[in-house]
Amino acid sequence: MTIKALTTKNLTKNYQSRSGTTCALNDINIDIDDKQIVSIMGPSGCGKSTLLQILGGINKPTSGTISFYGHEYSEGIPNEDLKKIGFVFQADNLLAWRTVKDNLYLPLEIMNLRGKEWDNRIHELLDMVGLKKFINAYPHELSGGMRQRIRLIRALVHNPNLLLMDQPFGALDAITRKLLNYEFLSLCKKTQKTILLVTNDIDEALLLSSKIYIMSSSPGKITNEVKYDLPIAERNRVTARTNKYQQLRIELKKIIQEEMMQLRVS
Ligand SMILES: Nc1ncnc2c1ncn2[C@@H]1O[C@H](COP(=O)(O)OP(=O)(O)OP(=O)(O)O)[C@@H](O)[C@H]1O
Numbered sequence: 728m729t730i731k732a733l734t735t736k737n738l739t740k741n742y743q744s745r746s747g748t749t750c751a752l753n754d755i756n757i758d759i760d761d762k763q764i765v766s767i768m769g770p771s772g773c774g775k776s777t778l779l780q781i782l783g784g785i786n787k788p789t790s791g792t793i794s795f796y797g798h799e800y801s802e803g804i805p806n807e808d809l810k811k812i813g814f815v816f817q818a819d820n821l822l823a824w825r826t827v828k829d830n831l832y833l834p835l836e837i838m839n840l841r842g843k844e845w846d847n848r849i850h851e852l853l854d855m856v857g858l859k860k861f862i863n864a865y866p867h868e869l870s871g872g873m874r875q876r877i878r879l880i881r882a883l884v885h886n887p888n889l890l891l892m893d894q895p896f897g898a899l900d901a902i903t904r905k906l907l908n909y910e911f912l913s914l915c916k917k918t919q920k921t922i923l924l925v926t927n928d929i930d931e932a933l934l935l936s937s938k939i940y941i942m943s944s945s946p947g948k949i950t951n952e953v954k955y956d957l958p959i960a961e962r963n964r965v966t967a968r969t970n971k972y973q974q975l976r977i978e979l980k981k982i983i984q985e986e987m988m989q990l991r992v993s
């Protein structure tokens with residue numbers, strides 16, 4: 728039987744500001760199975776970060792509900808369950824005055840998790856991304872790609888069930904991004920987490936996810952979804968050359984281009 732990790736029902740978010748009310752999210756209905764990787768794509772300002780912030784407990788919904796592993800919440804996911812969630816934010820937010828090791832300890836300190844098993848986990852994760860020897864380095868001593876890897880494993884340190892990732896590879900050059908996409912794919916195979924990924928890259932979305940939601944803006948809503956049923960375990964560097972992938976790529980590109988046309992018209 729498939730276990731549902733996360734479901735939202737008519738999730739809506741209105742922001743009130745001096746310039747009036749912005750409907751950032753309007754009736755968002757998504758669902759993610761346990762261990763499934765789902766992506767969200769959409770134009771700037773369509774509410775992708777707002778959605779992730781609400782799911783990650785940083786922001787409150789105006790209305791609607793979230794179900795997290797069978798528990799339904801209308802005020803957002805409570806603190807106890809937020810411990811089962813990891814968040815990679817859109818901004819590069821490693822703490823400049825802390826070493827790699829101390830940055831990685833941050834979620835553990837916040838959640839009051841101490842002990843040898845957690846020290847071991849930090850070493851294991853650093854090993855997984857090939858950065859063991861940088862354990863005592865400061866963020867400014869790392870390249871952009873290395874910082875990104877650290878931010879990624881920092882979100883995994885407390886061993887969450889669900890990982891929320893807001894354009895984690897967005898600030899990287901195309902070559903580093905591709906490299907990290909494949910590294911991330913192999914990390915996904917090893918860790919088998921449930922993941923909700925925001926991305927603006929069609930190939931990143933197709934390589935990594937089995938379902939892609941496409942959003943439009945003003946108000947932010949989901950307009951389309953594309954499914955790709957190839958199991959993650961079977962994906963690799965040749966996946967992008969298969970007919971099925973190329974077919975889906977054309978379909979996805981067309982949907983996104985139509986969204987862009989709508990933006991120009993409105
Ligand atoms: N704290 C806030 N107060 C008022 N309006 C906000 C706030 N945060 C976001 N918004 C508005 O909500 C809408 C969605 O913003 P959001 O950051 O979620 O978009 P996004 O899809 O993540 O964009 P991008 O791709 O550029 O990161 C935008 O119109 C934005 O101006």
Ligand SMILES: [Mg+2]
Nearest residue numbers: 775776777817
């Ligand atoms: Mg955003």
